[in-house]
Amino acid sequence: MPEITFKDLSLKDFDLTKRANDLRVAYFKAMPEICTERPHLVTQFSLQEGLFKRPKISILDKARLYRYVLSNRKAIVWNNKSFKKGMIPFEFNDNSLFAGSTTTKFKGVPLYPEFLALALWPELWTITKRANNPFYISEDDAKELNYNIFPYWMENNISELARKRMFEENRTKLKIDKYAPEMKLLERIVFFLASKPNCISHTIPDFSRAINEGLRAVIDDAKDRGSKTSDTSQKEFYKAISEVLEGIIAYSRNLANKAKEMAAVETDRTRKNELLNIYEVNSHVPEYPARTFREGLTTIWICWIACHLENPNVGLSLGRLDQVLYNLYRHDIDNNVMTIEQAIELISCLWIKIGDHVPTIPDAGEQLFGGTGSNQAITIGGVDKEGKDAVNDLTYVMLRATELMMLRDPNLNARYYNGINSTEYLKRLCEVNVTTRATPAIHNDKAVIRALTGKGDSIEHARDYGVIGCVEPCSNGRTYGHTGAILFNLTSVLELTLFNGRHRHTGMDLMISKETGSPVNFTSFEQFQKAFEEQARWLVTQATNLNNIFGKVHQDYYPTPILSALFEGPMEKGKDVIQGGAVINSSGATIIGLADVADSLSAIQKVVFEEKSLSFKEMLAAIENDFKGYEILQKRLMNPDKTPKYGNDDDAADKNVTWLITTLDKVFGEKENYRGGRYRVGYWTMTNHAGFGRLMKALPSGRKARENFTSGITPVSSVTPVLTKTLNSVAKQPAECIANGAAFNLKYTPETSTTEKRDVMLKNFAASVEGCFDYAGTGTGAMEIQFNITTHDMFVDAVKNPDKYPELLVRVSGYTAYFKDLNPQMQKEIIDRTEYLLSNGNYVYYEPFPLQKK
16 A cells, blocks of 8 residues: 655645646637548548458558558647637647647547548538537638548448448348338437447556556567467457557657757757657657656557547546556655656646547537537546555645646546545545536445446456546456447337337337337336336347447457557457457446436326326326426426435335336346447436437426436436435445446535635535445445536526636536536536535525526
8 A cells, every 4th residue: 555645635835837827728728620630641541552442441451551640640749829719820838748649739629530520521611600619620621621531431431331231231131121220210319329430439548568568568579479379360460569559659759859850949948958858758658668757648648649549539538547657656756856746747738638639529419419528537546456545645646736727638537445545535535626616526436346346347357447438437458348339318218118119209100119008008007117128128129239230340440459559458369459359348338317217207106006196198198298287297296295206315216216227237238249248337428418308308207398307327406405315315226237337416515615614515525425435334335426516606607608717617427528618408407406505415496597598
């Protein structure tokens, strides 16, 4: 167990350095710019090598492509130009301690025509001026994409390749000219979303070997393994690993040489020395083992850039950096190579670099995902593989850097093991949440480890988990789980059950699934549950079938040599990650609408079947009329004193939540993915609970049409007045059925007007976390909690005056975002969340916030 050497864990004597502050100011000032470098190089190579005509693309083809891109992309050491609001150019002093960038822009929008970049095609000449989160693009770049890049990918992107394959398979096997019905369901939007058309992501690479041995050692290992195997596919795999790692090394050398070239003409001595330092560092790593903390960070940064050249960054996460880098940090501090202030500055510079790009989101996507970052999670704290306290000095350095920078990316996640990690550490996590208003999320090690071992992970692997994207736990660097593969709208299962296989969004004349009987004829709640489970099983089958089809298309057209080179398992197996090369193979689904469906089940159970105060026919009439003419019924359904509501420690309501969670775990767990692994289920919703909510009609819970659904595993807003009861309801849910993670969103009123009040708030804050993580003294509890700690008045003012709050950080449902970037529906959802006063444990009532036009 590492010794904590800090007397003051807050490190409040250390502030932002001028360098870090200047970069942060420029970061918030800069608007995102579309970068065409990657699509240009990828298209050029694909044309030269005839890749568009290949029936399959091998991993060696891909490795050669990425080596070409890495070797030929522009070496940018410092980027001191960008555009501010109004697309006005500005310059600043970029003197980051890390060279290189994800794109050629200071804040770029990378494009992947292999995936969904073509969705921007209709917007090329308008995206600069769109109302929500505009991207700058020059006239020349728009023309380049329009004429010279996008046309080649019309039939060669993953979605079209999958569509073509489904059509041909149906014609051959079934003798019908239709493509897969699963694809049709996806296009109807209200049932589920699939992320494979957009990425191979939602995982954590393993940086430890690159840091400790260097990429040259991995190349030598690959060559040695390749020489010893007679398997042709393995020989090709090892050649691909060598090829692509040479490309990463070449890119770092190009940066080093560019820095040396700049130093030769630099007249300022300080800047000249900084450029020469970059030259020295990037000449050495990532090719050879890192010798210093800075070199370790540089190794991660260069490899991180390479990962993003291979795949869009959708929840690709960095893992347990306070563990991977601790020995280098300790060495430099103990040998006076580096000060604490310099360590914080290095971390701050890396944090800015990690956020140097934003995801490619078309205007229509803004309705579902508006305001999201890339969700690059970093994990700190918790226990090590042996179960010992893993919190160290670097954990606190990273917390301080996060507190000072207050950025959307990276998404900081802190692990806490009650009884092993100190209470002082927990209090520090709470304090950073109060300061930043929204980060870090806090994960319950006991519950998470139980969930992972319940799915077959070894205890050592489970203890070494990192957090992916929003809240998904996976063994660090050895689980390829694509945790966000399926985003499953549970309210559509309810809809299919209520209307006997039909859905009001797609029209009552269209049979979507199967008839499970009209609920009007059901005589018991158990009959309704049985029909619900049948509909769930049907929809889960469609979603997992489609995910597996996309996965097989990835295997044939999108091998991943870079990710495979930075992962535990592929080198030993001689197999790509997407072919099953990882140590642990799984797939992840996340559920949207849990609390809304659970409360609907409770309402049906109580009102229709137990009290018999309302017939099912009347219930259907009420929701089909959006409760017009049924206002008294709607109030009764929303009243937790009259109708059981999840979040009030009410066993009747909580039991329905448990039934849903265990049923979905069973139904998804029966499905095998295309790599031979199983599906795991989670409850985190990003902004989809607001997006799906806009499409869905009224529910038996009393929720009206087009209202937001509830986020993650959180109870419905405004029906849970007592904090302790809310914590208990969530804590009692079975962690072993939630292996893909859960986001529990809480909103606390800041009580920090005096030092005394702040101290009391922090004490109560930590106690609320302890209580939720150790439910009723059982030692188990909720998987995770995340917070918003901003006053209601500030949120309302931020809606009206967004320019006053450009840096207001909020926790959505898993990730952090800037409040101003969220669409009006999502802003309303956050404002309307139940807000608690920790000093008395009760909620603070506010009238529902009116939906704004933007």
